[in-house]
Amino acid sequence: MAQVSMTVNGKAVKRSVPDTTLLSEFLREHLRLTGTHVGCDTSQCGACVVHVDGRAVKSCTMLAAGADGASVVTIEGLAKDGALHPMQTAFNDNHGLQCGFCTPGMIMSGVDMVARYKAEGRELTEAAIRHELEGNICRCTGYHNIVKSIQDAAARM
Amino acid sequence: MSVADPLPHDSARLHVTGAARYVDDIPLPANALHLAFGLSDVAHGVIEALDLSAVRASDGVVEVLAAGDLARPADVSPSAHDEPLLAEGRVHYAGQPVFVVAATSHRAARVAARRAALRVAPLPAILTVDEALAAGSRFEGGPVVWDKGDAEAAIAAADLVVEGTLELGGQEHFYLEGQAALALPGEGGEMHVIASTQHPTEVQHKVAHALGLPQAMVRVECRRMGGGFGGKESQGNALAVAVAVVAQATGRPCKMRYDRDDDFLITGKRHDFRIDYRAGFGRDGRIRGVAFRHLVRCGWSQDLSLPVADRAMLHADNAYRIPAMRIESHRLRTNTQSATAFRGFGGPQGVAGIERVMDHAAHALGLDPIELRRRNYYAEMPAPRPDRTPYGQEVRDFILGGLTEKLLDGADYAARRAEIAAWNAGQRVLRRGIGFAPVKFGISFTLSHLNQAGALVHVYTDGSVHLNHGGTEMGQGLFQKVAQVAAAEFGVPVSAVRITATDTAKVPNTSATAASSGSDLNGMAVQAACAEIRARMAGHLASLHQITPDAVVFAGGAVQAGGARYSFAEAATLAWQGRVSLSATGFYRTPDIAWDRARGEGRPFYYFAHGAALTEVVVDRLTGEYRILRADILHDAGASLNPALDIGQIEGGYVQGVGWLTTEELVWDNAGRLRTHAPSTYKIPAFGDRPAVFNVALHQGANPAATIHRSKAVGEPPLMLGISALMALSDAVAAFGGGRVYPALDAPATPERVLAAVERMRG
Ligand code: FES
Ligand code: FES
DSSP: OEEEEEEETTEEEEEEEOTTOBHHHIIIIISOOTTSOOSSSSSOSOTTEEEETTEEEETTSSBTGGGTTOEEEOGGGSSBTTBOOHHHHHHHHTTOOSSOSSHHHHHHHHHHHHHHHHHTTOOOOHHHHHHHTTTOOOSSSOSHHHHHHHHHHHHHO | OOTTOOOOOTTHHHHHHTOOOOGGGSOOOTTOEEEEEEEOOSSSEEEEEEEOHHHHHSTTEEEEEEGGGSSSOOBOOSSSSOOBSSOOSEEOSTTOEEEEEEESSHHHHHHHHTTOEEEEEEOOOOOSHHHHHHHTOBSSSSOEEEEESOHHHHHHTSSEEEEEEEEEOOBOOOOSSOOEEEEEEOGGGOEEEEEOOSOHHHHHHHHHHHHTOOGGGEEEEESOOSOOTTTTTSTTHHHHHHHHHHHHHHSSOEEEEOOHHHHHHHSOOBOEEEEEEEEEEOTTSOEEEEEEEEEEEEESSOTTHHHHHHHHHHTSSTTBOOSSEEEEEEEEEOSSOOOOOOTTTTHHHHHHHHHHHHHHHHHHHTOOHHHHHHHHBOOOSSOSSOEEOTTSOEEOOOOHHHHHHHHHHHHTHHHHHHHHHHHHHTOSSEEEEEEEEEEEEEESOSSGGGOEEEEEEEEOTTSOEEEEESOOOSSSOHHHHHHHHHHHHHTOOGGGEEEOOEETTTSOSOOOSOTTOHHHHHHHHHHHHHHHHHHHHHHHHHHHHTSOGGGOEEETTEEEETTEEEEHHHHHHHHHHTTOOOEEEEEEEOOSOEEETTTTEEEOOSEEEEEEEEEEEEEETTTOOEEEEEEEEEEEOBSOSOHHHHHHHHHHHHHHHHHHHTTOOOOBOTTSOBSOOSTTTSOOOOGGGSOSEEEEEEEOOOOSSOOGGGBOOOSSGGGGGGHHHHHHHHHHHHHHTTTOSOOOOOBSOOHHHHHHHHHHHHO
16 A cells, blocks of 8 residues: 555545555545546547646556645646636637547646646747647547647637 | 637546546435446356345345336346346346346445346357357348349449448447446436436436336436447336336436446447448449449347447448449347447447448559549539439538539648658568548438427526526537537526536427537427527617617627617516516427338438548558557538537547547357457557647538538547548558558458458558
């Protein structure tokens, strides 16, 4: 068993979990934050993306113990006081979802991407968005509206 | 009015905040168990020994059951009763569940499932259609054959004959949410199942049968699926029955979700087809006759293969008037996953067959492939003398002539074709190609009695509306469209309508949400229920105000009666005080359809939905790699109930169709084991595969058939627009040979296949 403490969505949490517990399992099963989805179990679909110390991470590729001491933000922690994050608003307004299963991962990846490009002063082109999201699969939308959503959010962020 | 508004998906806000619940997200009671199947890794054989002692001894394991341990035989097939939940004596494919483990966690169950000692004495496995044909391994005794006129004579008399073979691969659904089900045992033996399923009623039937309970004691619920695409029409039965059986045996709640690799290995996929064709054309480019042979690889059990193969036959004409046609359809049984429903349900394979014929003939005749297609189109609506399909249905609503013209104008086809030819002439390594595909898709279940739906609507005294119907939500936006219908009936905003989970205890005896029929059927049933309540409310207010009921107006969240104006809530309260029932069921059955399956004749479809796509690609001759440069789509959604949701279906359907025909390749090894069982080896379209320019528009126009607000079904037809990408690749490949040789590209046209085809061109 591993003692794991971290900050999740601004709250300090502490649990004793089996050593092999993945961060995705920790969030979903131990903290009941089920907005982080598991689509492939093998770090290929991107449905499980969360932020660990400000960087987008596929939470099924990381052990909970590996995030010990870290600050983790999940899709549930993105809205502030009931006000949606601009990325969330953009996915809603631009029909960037159908079944919604990929959506939390897309949004968390999108937020990280826009923030990084802004911080580095780089232009977030459409080609860059597509390239950045090669690790996120959506089976429903054909991606068109997801790209639009991220472009829209980038303009609002 | 709420109908026709481009409102977001009903759960959009829940999805963007991570608050939408799927089966695996539902909090479980503390004593819940998690299930996993132990699978056969042999494609065909006799179970000689199954030692489960190490499984039982594994950490956290509470129960282990093999077929012989079940209280009664449990079948999970949709109709033929040929799929035992757990293998009985023999295994029929690699991936077949042999036993089930229940443990205290998902992981403990999975770990334990690997510990069995299973010894199978292998029998010869039939894996390919050739092997199945040779061995006579098939369903229905022999091929199904439909003849219209004398195709052979027509072909023999034609000026030009084209013949060939088209291989079409299967397709994994890869719904992003894997299969999942949860069973909560209730008092007195009742069972409550929450499942990710397109067909709650079938799950209810299978569970009731497996538990030995009347259907009234089993309740099945589904709020949403994380994608379905046909893969949750019958393929979720096994999990639902397993959780219910173990819940009954242990008295504890049970949940099961397939790990992604298990999902690939266990569940059925789109049917792969081999289509042999011979077709005769006149010099004028008009088709005289065509003969098809469909070899359909159905897998080990019947599942839905017969109606899938039928629908392929029913779409072998696609958009074309064909004077003489013969189709021979062989439904072949193989030791592989049982192929199943997948968006289009055989239609895409049928359409791809005739599109190949058209493309091949255009090449042979030296005609523009679009021009050749247009010469063969059915007569445009309103036709004084409508054509008939080979199966005898009148085509009264054909609009592809005008739709194609509009698409080509908007996409600047003629100029681009010339520009591409000029560009290609100056290239050494690259060639661009352009391809077109129209679709005419028949709407209705071909099993006519399935074309029915029910709804249950309550109005409360605060004016809120509780909406329920038999359709299931898998991302397609059905719930929102139907809520828009309900809101329009009551003249209230959509926000006043509370959408609730599909539930066999509210609306019984439903059909699967399939065949694109969701909003057609359920929208009508909901409209009927709402109209009933509205009529009662109007009748009551009319008598209060001494006016006729039709003078009571429901609009803008208010009800106008005589000089009085009530809020909808006040009107509902008045009706309640007047002891008027504010709850109603609604029912709908599609009129005017009749289909004789044995003779292959009748009117199976209430109407047709149309669309057309033009796709441009560029191919690299050194690697066979390609990119989609541009796609233009015009699609017929009738008078759309929600244009934003419909356009989403078209975009997603097109990309999924392109995936099927280009990158998505399923590979079985010689022992019948599926080697592509994860996204690492099975290439689903990713962000970069989306067309660089993607223009999608609706062809607006009221459906001449009396559907809900004159809209048209839109779930499946757009998938076939992806065929235009295969045609474009073929065009580009042909350009490497200067257009001399027809590439006859098979699908999926992976870069390897394209490279090989380019090599053939260059001789
Ligand atoms: S579940 Fe983590 S990437 Fe798919
Ligand atoms: S919306 Fe269904 S997977 Fe993206």
